Amino acid sequence: xxxxxxxxxxxxxxxxxxxxxxxxxxxxxxxxxxxxxxxxxxxxxxxxxxxxxxxxxxxxxxxxxxxxxxxxxxxxxxxxxxxxxxxxxxxxxxxxxxxxxxxxxxxxxxxxxxxxxxxxxxxxxxxxxxxxxxxxxxxxxxxxxxxxxxxxxxxxxxxxxxxxxxxxxxxxxxxxxxxxxxxxxxxxxxxxxxxxxxxxxxxxxxxxxxxxxxxxxxxxxxxxxxxxxxxxxxxxxxxxxxxxxxxxxxxxxxxxxxxxxxxxxxxxxxxxxxxxxxxxxxxxxxxxxxxxxxxxxxxxxxxxxxxxxxxxxxxxxxxxxxxxxxxxxxxxxxxxxxxxxxxxxxxxxxxxxxxxxxxxxxxxxxxxxxxxxxxxxxxxxxxxxxxxxxxxxxxxxxxxxxxxxxxxxxxxxxxxxxxxxxxxxxxxxxxxxxxxxxxxxxxxxxxxxxxxxxxxxxxxxxxxxxxxxxxxxxxxxxxxxxxxxxxxxxxxxxxxx
Amino acid sequence: xxxxxxxxxxxxxxxxxxxxxxxxxxxxxxxxxxxxxxxxxxxxxxxxxxxxxxxxxxxxxxxxxxxxxxxxxxxxxxxxxxxxxxxxxxxxxxxxxxxxxxxxxxxxxxxxxxxxxxxxxxxxxxxxxxxxxxxxxxxxxxxxxxxxxxxxxxxxxxxxxxxxxxxxxxxxxxxxxxxxxxxxxxxxxxxxxxxxxxxxxxxxxxxxxxxxxxxxxxxxxxxxxxxxxxxxxxxxxxxxxxxxxxxxxxxxxxxxxxxxxxxxxxxxxxxxxxxxxxxxxxxxxxxxxxxxxxxxxxxxxxxxxxxxxxxxxxxxxxxxxxxxxxxxxxxxxxxxxxxxxxxxxxxxxxxxxxxxxxxxxxxxxxxxxxxxxxxxxxxxxxxxxxxxxxxxxxxxxxxxxxxxxxxxxxxxxxxxxxxxxxxxxxxxxxxxxxxxxxxxxxxxxxxxxxxxxxxxxxxxxxxxxxxxxxxxxxxxxxxxxxxxxxxxxxx
Numbered sequence: 001x002x003x004x005x006x007x008x009x010x011x012x013x014x015x016x017x018x019x020x021x022x023x024x025x026x027x028x029x030x031x032x033x034x035x036x037x038x039x040x041x042x043x044x045x046x047x048x049x050x051x052x053x054x055x056x057x058x059x060x061x062x063x064x065x066x067x068x069x070x071x072x073x074x075x076x077x078x079x080x081x082x083x084x085x086x087x088x089x090x091x092x093x094x095x096x097x098x099x100x101x102x103x104x105x106x107x108x109x110x111x112x113x114x115x116x117x118x119x120x121x122x123x124x125x126x127x128x129x130x131x132x133x134x135x136x137x138x139x140x141x142x143x144x145x146x147x148x149x150x151x152x153x154x155x156x157x158x159x160x161x162x163x164x165x166x167x168x169x170x171x172x173x174x175x176x177x178x179x180x181x182x183x184x185x186x187x188x189x190x191x192x193x194x195x196x197x198x199x200x201x202x203x204x205x206x207x208x209x210x211x212x213x214x215x216x217x218x219x220x221x222x223x224x225x226x227x228x229x230x231x232x233x234x235x236x237x238x239x240x241x242x243x244x245x246x247x248x249x250x251x252x253x254x255x256x257x258x259x260x261x262x263x264x265x266x267x268x269x270x271x272x273x274x275x276x277x278x279x280x281x282x283x284x285x286x287x288x289x290x291x292x293x294x295x296x297x298x299x300x301x302x303x304x305x306x307x308x309x310x311x312x313x314x315x316x317x318x319x320x321x322x323x324x325x326x327x328x329x330x331x332x333x334x335x336x337x338x339x340x341x342x343x344x345x346x347x348x349x350x351x352x353x354x355x356x357x358x359x360x361x362x363x364x365x366x367x368x369x370x371x372x373x374x375x376x377x378x379x380x381x382x383x384x385x386x387x388x389x390x391x392x393x394x395x396x397x398x399x400x401x402x403x404x405x406x407x408x409x410x411x412x413x414x415x416x417x418x419x420x421x422x423x424x425x426x427x428x429x430x431x432x433x434x435x436x437x438x439x440x441x442x443x444x445x446x447x448x449x450x451x452x453x454x455x456x457x458x459x460x461x462x463x464x465x466x467x468x469x470x471x472x473x474x475x476x477x478x479x480x481x482x483x484x485x486x487x488x489x490x491x492x493x494x495x496x497x
Numbered sequence: 498x499x500x501x502x503x504x505x506x507x508x509x510x511x512x513x514x515x516x517x518x519x520x521x522x523x524x525x526x527x528x529x530x531x532x533x534x535x536x537x538x539x540x541x542x543x544x545x546x547x548x549x550x551x552x553x554x555x556x557x558x559x560x561x562x563x564x565x566x567x568x569x570x571x572x573x574x575x576x577x578x579x580x581x582x583x584x585x586x587x588x589x590x591x592x593x594x595x596x597x598x599x600x601x602x603x604x605x606x607x608x609x610x611x612x613x614x615x616x617x618x619x620x621x622x623x624x625x626x627x628x629x630x631x632x633x634x635x636x637x638x639x640x641x642x643x644x645x646x647x648x649x650x651x652x653x654x655x656x657x658x659x660x661x662x663x664x665x666x667x668x669x670x671x672x673x674x675x676x677x678x679x680x681x682x683x684x685x686x687x688x689x690x691x692x693x694x695x696x697x698x699x700x701x702x703x704x705x706x707x708x709x710x711x712x713x714x715x716x717x718x719x720x721x722x723x724x725x726x727x728x729x730x731x732x733x734x735x736x737x738x739x740x741x742x743x744x745x746x747x748x749x750x751x752x753x754x755x756x757x758x759x760x761x762x763x764x765x766x767x768x769x770x771x772x773x774x775x776x777x778x779x780x781x782x783x784x785x786x787x788x789x790x791x792x793x794x795x796x797x798x799x800x801x802x803x804x805x806x807x808x809x810x811x812x813x814x815x816x817x818x819x820x821x822x823x824x825x826x827x828x829x830x831x832x833x834x835x836x837x838x839x840x841x842x843x844x845x846x847x848x849x850x851x852x853x854x855x856x857x858x859x860x861x862x863x864x865x866x867x868x869x870x871x872x873x874x875x876x877x878x879x880x881x882x883x884x885x886x887x888x889x890x891x892x893x894x895x896x897x898x899x900x901x902x903x904x905x906x907x908x909x910x911x912x913x914x915x916x917x918x919x920x921x922x923x924x925x926x927x928x929x930x931x932x933x934x935x936x937x938x939x940x941x942x943x944x945x946x947x948x949x950x951x952x953x954x955x956x957x958x959x960x961x962x963x964x965x966x967x968x969x970x971x972x973x974x975x976x977x978x979x980x981x982x983x984x985x986x987x988x
Contacts (some may be wrong), residue, residue: 051601057594058603058700059583062736076714092821092870096843101824158843160829294879297706297818300736431921 004257011222011256012182019190019248020183021191022221023172026138026212027070028205032166034061034104035387039168041211045161053166055099067168068111068302070204070310071135074170075112076313077198083111085303088296093289097140097160105136105171106295111302117198118321119190121183123339124200128191129175134137140165153460170204176219176229182489184220184252187221189245192216193345196241197320200348209240210384216244218272220251222259222467229253229263237272239347241381247272250428321348327351331360344372344380352389358396366392370413386417395423406479408432435481438490442469442472444482448473459495467491502663502714505723506720509666513556513571519551519906520553520560520571524615527573529665532772534988539639540649540659543586544618547571552615559613564767568906570613577656578619579626579709582606589702590622590634593854603700604732605669605711606821612727613779618666619882620655624856625682625823626676626704628652629928631917635859640915641684642985643953647912650680650928656714657684661985667724668714673704675908675932676809677712678944682907682956687721687948687973688714692963694739696725697732703822704738705815708776709935714746717982718945718974722750725966749967753974759793761972763959764900768804769931775910777950782906785947785957789972796805797900801892806885807934808926813869813882814937819859819864840905854871866971884938896964902972905931907944907956908958931958941966945973946983954983 032039035052046425050146052057075082083318089107136384141164146156174197196207196214207214216239221232233255238247250272255265269282304333318326324347328338348368353363367382371392375385394412400402404427413437415426435441448470449456458466466487474487501523512518528546535541556571581587581599583606588594593731603608609616623633631639631654641649643662649658655672657680660668670677672690681688689712703709729743730875765786772777790796828850829836829843836849837892855863870880896903908928918924935942940963947957957976958967 051599054830056581056599056601056831057587057589057597057702057825058600060699060735062734067557068587088626090821092824094827094847095842096827096829096847099825099830101827102821156839292821292867292872292875293877294870298703298737372802435594 003255004324006260008253008473009182011252014224015092015094015222015256015259016178016181017223017248017252018176018185018221018223018232019188020176021174021188021244022217022234023192023195024215025074025170025172025199025205025207027067027168027212028203028213029064029070029168031064033067033135034165034166037166041213043163044157045163048163054162055101057495063299063302064168068304071111071133071170071204072304072309073202073312073316074172074199074204075115075133076309077202077316077319078112078115078117078133078172080112080133081348082309083109083113083302084166084306085249085301087259087301088099088299090294090296092292095139095140095331096158096160097165097315099140099162099165101274103137103139104296104299106134107468110134117194119187119194120234120321120342121186121190121284126187126190127179130175131173131175132171133170134290136169136171137176137443138164138167160290168486174400178229181433182442185245185248187216188248189241192244192365193241194320196352197348201317201320202307203317210346215239218244218247218251220248221265222252222255229266230259231270232278233265233270233491235270235272239274242271243274246277247279250277254279260393292493303309309352317407332366333494338460344368349389351384355480356393358388362396363389363392366413370410371417374417386419387413391416391423398423398427403427403433403482405434405483408434432481434479434483438486441482441487441490442494444477445470447477449491449494456495459491464492502530503720504666505717506569506666506715506723507717509572510569513560514566516560519614519654519936520556521550523571524549524553524573525793527617527665528660530889532741534662535664537640537643537645537988538658538664539637540620540662540664541575541649541653542588542590542621542636542655543616545582545616546748547586547776548585549617552610556613567612568685569667569727569729571663572614572667573617573725574609575607575616575617575620575656575659575668576595576609576612577622577653577668577670577760579622579671580605580669582616582619582894585619587619587702588630588636589626590624590633590636591854591856591859591874592833593826593850595635597832599700601700602735604697604734605728606700607646608728609669614667614727620653620659620764620858621666622655622676623652623817624859625702625710626652626671626673627819627858627862628913629675629679629925630913630918631655632644632915633856635856638915641901641912642988643912645683645988646798647914647953650683650908650912651678653678653688653714654827656682657686657688658769659816660686660714662988666716667720669724669728670714671709671711672932672936672942673710674936675929677714678932678942678956678958679718679908679928680851681714681959682945683912683954684714685954685985686714686796687718687943687977688712688946689721689725689943689966690941691725691729691933691966692739693936694737695743695941695964695966696729696759697735697738699734703818705818706822707818708811708815710936717945718970719747720753722746722945722970722974727972739964742966744967746967746970749970751976753793754978755979756792756975758789758972758975761794761902762900763789763794763796763972764799764896764903764982766804766903766905767800768802769799769905773930775911775950778906778910778935778955781948782957783952785903785980789976792975792979794972796976798901800905801889801903801934802898802936803888803892805883806932807889807937808930810882810885810889811929811933812865812926813835813878816862816866817869817879817882818866820863820870823859825853826851828854845896858922889937890939893934893940893960893962901961902968904962905958907946907958907959911950911953911955937959939963941969943969943973945976949983
C-alpha cells in the first residue's frame with residue numbers, strides 16, 4: 001500500500017477509538033485438559049500424545065480438575081462471578097491441527113463472567129470490564145514445508161505436531177473499552193501487562209508470549225465523537241507487550257486513513273507483522289464459519305461447590321497492584337519514580353535483583369539505565385534483554401567490593417548481555433578488574449610525568465587542577481582499569497603538591 | 498460327545514472350571530463352527546483365530562496353576578466391530594476405517610479379557626451403527642439364521658446372528674436406538690441395553706454420545722446377566738460413566754428363573770399397541786402378557802403421551818451428535834485417505850476421503866445433523882428435540898411411580914426380507930419405534946424371546962428405571978422360564 005498514513009495526534013483529535021482484547025493463556029497444569037499426557041514445552045513432535053489427545057475413534061475426554069481450579073482462580077482474581085453450573089460445548093470446524101475437527105470449548109455458559117481488572121496508565125486507574133473467562137483446549141501446530149514463505153500456499157507438505165493438542169487453554173475476553181482516546185494503545189498494553197502479572201502471581205501459567213503460552217487478539221474500531229461505535233477489526237498474531245501497543249496504534253492509523261478517504265471498515269481478522277508493525281487482512285468475518293456449537297455430550301456439566309470456590313478465593317495470593325504498592329513503600333520511591341519503573345516493565349526484575357542481594361537503588365539504576373537503553377535499542381522486552389536479576393546483583397556486588405568501577409561494570413554488563421558468562425567470569429576472562437596494585441600504578445604515573453614535563457611543572461607550582469590531564473594519561477595506559485581517585489593521589493604525592 | 502457350540506455360557510464355564518473340557522477345545526469348536534457356517538451368515542468381519550486360541554490357552558494355564566477363574570472364564574465372545582481392540586482390525590462397518598488397527602483396547606474389551614473370556618473376533622454391523630438390518634454395512638449384510646434371505650436386525654445384526662447360528666455363546670453389542678434389542682428380537686436371542694452410563698463408552702467408536710450404550714447379547718437371560726456384570730461398572734475414563742455399583746443383575750436373573758412374579762407391577766405402554774405393529778407380533782406379545790399374568794405379575798395399561806415424538810426427536814439428536822463425532826474421519830491421522838496426489842489441497846483430500854469412505858446412510862445423517870445444529874436452526878431442531886427428550890423422561894418417571902417396569906413388543910415387525918426397506922429410510926427407522934424412547938430417557942431395556950409369528954421370532958421388551966437394570970432381568974428370566982429359549986433351525 002502506498003497510502004500515506006495520517007499523523008497520530010490528528011487521528012485521535014478526529015476519532016474516538018474503542019478497543020477490546022481476547023487473551024488466550026496456556027495453563028501450566030502437569031497434564032493435558034482431557035488426558036494424562038504431559039504439557040511441558042518442547043519435545044520431539046508427536047511424542048506427548050495418546051488416543052485421547054489424538055482424537056482416535058472411541059476415545060473420550062475427562063476434564064482435568066486442576067485446570068478447572070486454575071480457571072476459577074483466574075476468574076476470582078479478575079473479580080468475576082463463578083458459574084454454579086455450566087457446560088463445555090463443541091465448536092465444530094475442520095482443521096488438520098485439531099484432532100477431532102471440533103474444539104471442546106465453552107459457548108454460552110462460561111465458567112467465570114462479569115468481572116474487571118484495574119490497570120494504571122500515567123498514574124490514572126482505568127477499570128477494564130471482563131466479559132468472560134472460559135476453559136477450552138489448545139490445538140496442535142501445523143508446519144507447511146516446501147513453500148517459499150512457510151505458509152500454506154505453495155507448500156508441498158503439511159506436517160502436524162499434536163504435542164500441544166489438548167493443553168488447557170483459558171480465554172479471557174474484555175468488554176469493549178471506549179473512552180481511552182489517545183491512550184488506547186497504552187491502555188491495551190497496560191491491560192495485557194497487568195493481566196500477565198496477575199496470571200503469574202497466581203502461578204497458573206508461565207505466561208511467555210514468545211512461546212505462545214500467552215496470546216493476544218486485539219479488537220479495534222474508530223468512531224466520530226458522539227456517533228455509534230464503528231466496525232471493528234480483530235488483529236491476531238500479536239505476540240509481545242510492545243506489539244499489543246503497536247498493533248492498536250497501527251490499526252487506528254489504518255482505519256483513520258480508510259475513513260478519511262470516505263471508505264468503510266470491513267469487519268475482518270487481520271494479522272499483525274512484527275517486522276513492519278502493520279496489519280494485513282486475514283479471513284473475512286462476513287463469510288465466517290458456522291461453528292454449530294452444542295453442549296459437549298461426552299462431558300458432564302461442571303458444578304463447582306460454592307464452599308470450594310470460597311476456599312479458593314480466600315487462598316488467592318497478594319495481587320500485583322497491592323504487591324507493587326508494598327514494594328514502592330519498601331523501596332522508598334515517589335509515585336513518579338514508581339511509574340517509570342512500571343513503564344519500563346522492571347518491577348519484578350528489580351524485586352528479584354534486590355532478593356539476590358543488591359540495594360533497591362542499585363537494582364533500579366541498572367534496570368532503568370543501561371539495560372532499559374539496550375532493550376529500547378534492540379526492540380525487546382526488558383526481561384528478554386539478556387541479563388538476569390542474579391547477574392545484575394552479582395555485578396553490583398563486584399562494584400561494591402571495589403573490583404569494578406562504573407565504567408568497567410558497564411563493559412562487563414555488555415559481556416553478560418552478549419552471553420559471555422557471569423559477571424565474575426567476564427571480569428576475569430577479559431582482565432577488567434580494577435588495578436589496585438600501587439607498584440604497577442606508580443610506574444604508570446612516573447611514565448606519565450616523564451612524558452608530560454610541562455604539566456608536571458604546573459602541578460609542582462601549585463596548579464593542582466592540571467593533575468586531571470595526567471590522570472587521563474594514566475587511565476589510558478591502564479585501559480581504564482585503575483581507580484581514578486588513587487591515581488590522582490599518587491600523582492600529587494609524586495610531585496609533592 | 499457334547500456339541501460345545503450348543504451350550505450356554507454358564508454350561509461352558511462349568512465344564513472349563515471342572516476340567517471336563519478345556520478353553521482351547523471350546524474355542525476351537527467355535528472357530529470350526531464359524532468356518533463351517535459364516536460363509537452363509539456373514540456375522541464376522543474379522544476372526545481372530547490366533548488371538549482367541551492364545552487367550553484360551555492362558556485360561557487353561559491359569560486353571561492348571563490353580564488360579565481361581567471367574568464365572569465366564571474360557572467362554573468365547575464375539576465383539577461388535579464398534580469397539581476398539583488393540584492390534585485387531587476395527588472398522589465400524591465402514592470403508593473409512595478399513596484396515597485400521599487401534600493402538601488401544603476399549604474398556605469393555607479390557608474387562609472381557611480380565612474376566613477370562615475368549616474374543617473370537619469382530620462382528621458385522623450397519624456402518625457406524627446407523628441402521629436396523631446390517632444392510633448399511635460396507636462389507637455386505639449379515640443374514641438371519643432363521644431364514645438367510647432375511648435380515649438379522651441392526652445395527653448389531655452380526656452379534657445377534659452369531660449367537661443364533663451357534664458361532665458364539667456370548668456377544669457384545671451397542672444400543673443407540675435399539676441396536677442390541679431389535680437384533681435380539683428378530684433372531685430369537687436375548688439383548689440388553691444397560692442404563693446409560695452403566696457400561697463404559699471408552700473405546701466405543703461414537704455414533705451419538707448421549708445415547709450410545711454398550712451391552713450384552715446372549716442366548717439366555719442368565720448368560721446376558723453374567724456378561725452384563727463382567728463388563729459393567731464405573732470407568733474413570735468415561736466421564737458420563739456412573740460411579741455406583743452395577744445392580745445385581747445375576748441375582749435378579751436367578752430370582753426370575755424361579756418363575757414367580759408375585760408382587761411385580763408391569764405397565765403396557767398403550768401408545769405401542771394398535772396399527773404400529775404387525776398382527777403376528779401383537780398376538781405373540783399378548784400371549785406373553787397372559788403368561789406374565791399367570792406368573793403372578795399385575796398388569797396395567799399406562800399412557801406415555803410423548804412417546805409418539807420419540808422417533809423424530811431421536812432423528813434430530815442422534816444425527817446432530819454424529820455430524821460432530823464423525824468429523825474426525827478426515828484421512829489425516831488414520832484410516833482411508835483418498836486423493837493425496839501432491840496436487841490437491843488438504844481440504845480437497847479431506848473431502849474426497851469422506852466422499853469415498855462414508856456410505857449413503859451415514860452421509861444422510863451427517864447432513865441432517867449439520868443442518869439441525871446450524872445457526873438459526875438450532876433452536877427449532879436440536880433445541881426442540883432436547884425438550885422432547887425431557888418430556889419423554891417425565892413420561893417414564895411418571896410411569897415408574899405406578900409400575901416396576903414397562904413392557905412392549907421390542908420391534909413392530911419380525912425379520913423382514915433383505916432389501917425390503919432399503920429404498921425408504923423412514924420404513925427402516927420404524928424398526929426402532931419401540932426401543933428409542935428408552936435411549937432418550939437413559940434407562941435400561943431388554944429384549945427376550947416371547948414366541949413365534951409365521952415361524953419367525955418375536956421379542957418382548959422390558960424397560961426399567963435408570964440403575965434398576967436388575968428389575969428387567971427378573972421379568973425377562975421369568976418369561977424365559979415359561980416360554981423357553983427359541984431354537985433356530987440349525988444351518
